[in-house]
Structures are given as structure tokens and as C-alpha cells.
Amino acid sequence: MLDVLNALALIGNFVVVPAVSYGSQLALGALGVTMVYAVLRFSNFAHGETMSFGAMVTILVTWFLQEHGVGFGPLPTALLALPISILATVALCLLCDRLVYRYYRTKKAVPVTYLIVSVGVLFILSGLIRLIIGPRDQVFTDGTRFILKARAFKEMTGLDQGLAIKTTQGVTVVTAVIIVALLFWFLNRTRTGKSMRAYSDNEDLALLSGINPARVVMITWIITGALAAIAGTLYGLDKGYKPFTYLGLVLPIFASAIVGGVGNPLGAIAGGFVIAFSELLVTFAYKRVIAYLSPGEWIPDGLVQLLSTDYKLAVSFVILVIVLLVKPTGIFSGKTL
Secondary structure, three states: OHHHHHHHHHHHHHHHHHHHHHHHHHHHHHHHHHHHHHHHOOOOOOHHHHHHHHHHHHHHHHHHHHHOOOOEOOEOOHHHHHHHHHHHHHHHHHHHHHHHHHHHHHOOOOHHHHHHHHHHHHHHHHHHHHHHHOOOOEOOOOOOOEEEOHHHHHHHHOOOOOOOEEHHHHHHHHHHHHHHHHHHHHHHHOHHHHHHHHHHHOHHHHHHOOOOHHHHHHHHHHHHHHHHHHHHHHHHHHHOEOHHHHHHOHHHHHHHHHHHOOOOHHHHHHHHHHHHHHHHHHHOOOHHHHHHHOOOOOOOOOOOOOOOHHHHHHHHHHHHHHHHHHOOOOOOOOOOO
16 A cells, blocks of 8 residues: 555656646636637737746846845745736736737738737747847745745655655746636626627627727736736746746747637636646656556666656647647637637
8 A cells, every 4th residue: 555655656746746736827828819819810929939028027136136135935936026027028918919919910911920920029029138138047036945845745645755845846836726716707797807808709889889908908918918028937846937938938839729619718828737747747757657657666768758858848739739630629619719
């Protein structure tokens, strides 16, 4: 029985806990993509760099606060900097819409035009971020490092394998739950949220009902900017910040949105966790788990790993292709809010 519990502790420590944290980050990122697609009807490929911009602002403000001796107790100081990051990222999104996207909206451009334009915005933001903060890794985590340490878990349970939960992982999950709850409350309970859902469902009918399209677009970008800043900061806190990494996040984020049902917020959340668990389950080395569960003293020679961790993105790509071939509308058949 102890061997089974040790095997479960291994899986929990290296798969379940990281996947729940990573899935929360992907879900928040996918929600931003979903909001833009559901209301504005285009795929925003610049969303990863928007997240990177939000994380960058958080880092700069965090450094300023740390330099002046300001902290947040056991929690990361970055949480104090997050409101400023949200404001800056929202301002960036509104500026991009004002200078770029609004022109194509007035011209009634086709979705592929928006897609190409968003790629252009991606490269501009990518260069701007590297110009400001540089291309190197940046660490800005402080406060208490662990909520639960592996050694403490071993002492409590008497198991050989430990289970550790980082503070950043706990903060990520709690923040994601709060943000998702607030977003669903806003979309379902407020007049503005209902207007956005009506506009997403039928633009022409919404206009005839007196809904102001400019206001809907503005609120959409505000929500998208806030989600991008929060998701980018949480990802940077948990895994460290490097500008190039956020460019690679575009694939798993879009895979999450499409797997769940593009345009459906609930689908974006489900898709985020599907992608996160799939990546970690496929790249996890099962050697020690099998050693605990196998009879006798038999231990496999290799790592018993389906794929190397270098191929994490390939997992997202394969899942995306399978879903597009089998069920293109995604798990929740999303198109609208």
C-alpha cells in the first residue's frame, strides 16, 4: 500500500500540481484569445506578446518597489505591481485598437487580414519588449517560496516521496479561480456583459437593439488586456520570465481555445487544463512510478518517457490537429460568448 501511495505522491508532485498551475495560466491566456475572437471575430496572434508586455511592466514595477523596501509579506511583491501592469496592458490594447485594428474594422476587412495584422503587431511588441527589458531571463519572485515543502510532507505522511507546492502555484490557482468567477459574473449578470454576449451572438440584431458597438469593442479590449497582464505575470512568477518564451506560448494558448471551443469561455478553461495535463503526462518519466508498482525489485532500464520535455509544444500541436480533424468546433462547440 505504501508503494502505491509513493507512486501517487510522485505523480502528484511532478504532474498534477504543475499541471493545475500551468493549466490555470493557459486558461487565462485562452480566455483573452476567446474574448477577442467571440466579439471581434479574429484570431489575435499578438496575445502572447501582450502577456509578455504585462509581465514586463510587473517586473519593472516590482524592482522599483523592492528597491524602496516595499514587500508583500510571504506573498510575491509582484502582486502589488499587478494593478499597474493591468492598467498599462489595457492602455496598450486600446492603443493598438485605436491605431491599427479600428482602421480595418471600418473597412470591413476579412478575418485573415486581421490575422496578418496581428502578426505584425506581434513583431512590433516583441522588438519593443526586448528593447526595454532585454532578451535575458529575469527573476522577480520573492516572499515565501513554498506553501508545502517536500520534507514536511514526508514527515507528515511517512512516505519516501515528497509533495511540494510552491507559493507561486498556489497564487496562480487562487487568482485564476477569482478572475474566472468575476468574468462569468460580469458576462452573465451585468448589463454590459449581456450586451457583449448579444453582440457576439448576432451583431446586426444587437445594433438594432441599440447596443453601442464602440463601447463593446472597448470593454472587450479592456478585459483582454487585464487577462493578458494577469496570465503573463502568473506565468513569469511560476516559471521565470524570458521574452522568447511568451512567443512559444501562442501555440498552447490557441490549442487550448480551439480544443475547448473557440469563442466559448468555458471551453477555453477546459482546453487549458486538457493541454496542460496532456503535455506533462506525455513528457513525464514513469521509471520510478513503475518501480513502486511493479512486483519484486524490477526497475526499468530507461526513463519510460513517451516524449522528451523538448517536445512539449509538439503535444499541443498534435492535440490541436486531432481536434480539428475529429471535432473542429471543439469540446463545447463554441462560437459565441
